[in-house]
Amino acid sequence: MAGSSYYDIDDILAAQERVPCVLRVDLDGLGSAGSGGSSKVHRNARWALPLWMADQLNEEDCVDMGVSPVFSKRANRMYAASPESIQLRAVSQHYYQFGLLLGDLVPEIPGVLRNMYMQRVQRIARVAQQGHSLETLDFAQSLDKTEAAMLRVCQQAQGAITDWHQGKAYALRRAPAIQ
Amino acid sequence: MAITTRQQDGFTMPELEYLAQCERVAIVPLHRMERLELVTGTVGPFRPPQKAVVPLWLAVMLKRASRCRIVAPDWLRYEHLRTLCCEEDQPDSLFTRLPHHYLEIAHVLLTNAEDDIVDAQGIRRLLQDLRETRQSKTREGLKMLNSLQLQMDNLSAAEINEIRPLFARSFDMLRRLDALAATGEQTQRQAHASDSHYSELDDTFGSSFAY
Numbered sequence: 001m002a003g004s005s006y007y008d009i010d011d012i013l014a015a016q017e018r019v020p021c022v023l024r025v026d027l028d029g030l031g032s033a034g035s036g037g038s039s040k041v042h043r044n045a046r047w048a049l050p051l052w053m054a055d056q057l058n059e060e061d062c063v064d065m066g067v068s069p070v071f072s073k074r075a076n077r078m079y080a081a082s083p084e085s086i087q088l089r090a091v092s093q094h095y096y097q098f099g100l101l102l103g104d105l106v107p108e109i110p111g112v113l114r115n116m117y118m119q120r121v122q123r124i125a126r127v128a129q130q131g132h133s134l135e136t137l138d139f140a141q142s143l144d145k146t147e148a149a150m151l152r153v154c155q156q157a158q159g160a161i162t163d164w165h166q167g168k169a170y171a172l173r174r175a176p177a178i179q
Numbered sequence: 180m181a182i183t184t185r186q187q188d189g190f191t192m193p194e195l196e197y198l199a200q201c202e203r204v205a206i207v208p209l210h211r212m213e214r215l216e217l218v219t220g221t222v223g224p225f226r227p228p229q230k231a232v233v234p235l236w237l238a239v240m241l242k243r244a245s246r247c248r249i250v251a252p253d254w255l256r257y258e259h260l261r262t263l264c265c266e267e268d269q270p271d272s273l274f275t276r277l278p279h280h281y282l283e284i285a286h287v288l289l290t291n292a293e294d295d296i297v298d299a300q301g302i303r304r305l306l307q308d309l310r311e312t313r314q315s316k317t318r319e320g321l322k323m324l325n326s327l328q329l330q331m332d333n334l335s336a337a338e339i340n341e342i343r344p345l346f347a348r349s350f351d352m353l354r355r356l357d358a359l360a361a362t363g364e365q366t367q368r369q370a371h372a373s374d375s376h377y378s379e380l381d382d383t384f385g386s387s388f389a390y
Contacts, residue, residue, distance in 0.1 A: 096352070104362055104363055107364075110356040110357070114356050117349075117353075118324070122318060122322060124345075126318060153188065153344040153348070154345050156188075160341075161192060161282075161337065163192075167290075169192050170193060
């Protein structure tokens with residue numbers, strides 16, 4: 001996985017997302033872990049493995065890693081049609097991170113991510129600057145983790161200026177010890 | 180360095196206010212005073228009713244002690260701000276020229292020297308309108324983000340501070356996407372190059388696309 005840093009907690013969480021894999025070797029005794037009920041798993045069985053596992057096993061040629069349905073061609077087309085109204089949290093909580101990790105496999109990912117990001121970040125900026133209301137609550141709950149962090153950061157910046165205007169930025173109070 | 184997460188993203192507003200108080204402002208001193216030799220420069224002798232130019236922090240201090248009256252700066256007048264507001268409201272216009280610390284200076288003056296400013300309430304309203312229009316323009320600037328450069332002239336210090344976290348993270352994201360696209364192109368070009376020569380080495384170049 002290019003571009004992932006080992007200790008970055010967001011990368012670790014994003015790499016937990018599943019990708020479909022096709023086994024290349026026979027495995028004994030793991031039948032209960034996969035989709036079969038037998039104790040032996042044959043080759044060409046389909047399994048959904050987390051990305052960190054699938055990537056390593058792919059290097060060693062034990063499995064053939066496929067593209068996750070989150071970034072399949074059909075999904076990309078669907079999302080490109082209406083980026084602002086998609087519930088990204090329902091699709092995947094770490095959509096952007098996951099896309100960055102898979103980026104060197106699927107060449108369309110940077111374009112897809114950029115399109116999605118540019119559209120949604122404008123809505124995020126507008127929501128942050130114009131305050132919350134009922135409709136925006138739904139939108140705020142449909143963001144994935146990176147976008148939610150941006151929204152929080154924007155709202156903090158806004159709140160800082162408003163507080164300062166109202167004189168609440170300074171909080172000098174007499175300490176209870178000297179009263 | 181031991182700073183809080185809140186401070187990591189940029190300045191806090193009190194810090195910006197502190198920095199803004201270095202700007203000079205004209206006052207009318209009420210008492211005579213001799214020359215003050217400060218580290219940043221000499222503040223000349225005060226001979227009322229002549230105007231003197233002093234740093235803002237000194238003006239506020241003297242005002243609080245009732246030893247001077249502050250002269251509102253040229254741009255802090257109702258008509259001037261209203262002209263600027265109309266200019267900003269024009270569609271597709273750039274940001275109007277305002278002093279770099281206009282928000283902080285206006286806040287300090289309106290809090291401490293309200294009696295010296297004509298029509299303070301109107302000015303407050305105009306400043307609020309101006310700020311909202313400029314904010315919506317920064318949102319449009321967000322649309323034009325690319326990973327290399329974005330130029331927005333005439334933004335004031337407080338406004339830059341406000342958009343800094345969002346824009347910095349967006350720049351980062353776009354930069355990573357660009358780097359990803361570049362490496363993707365590279366591996367594709369390598370794969371195509373090897374396709375034409377060594378077709379049996381296809382299996383070693385990454386995983387197969389199952390969809």
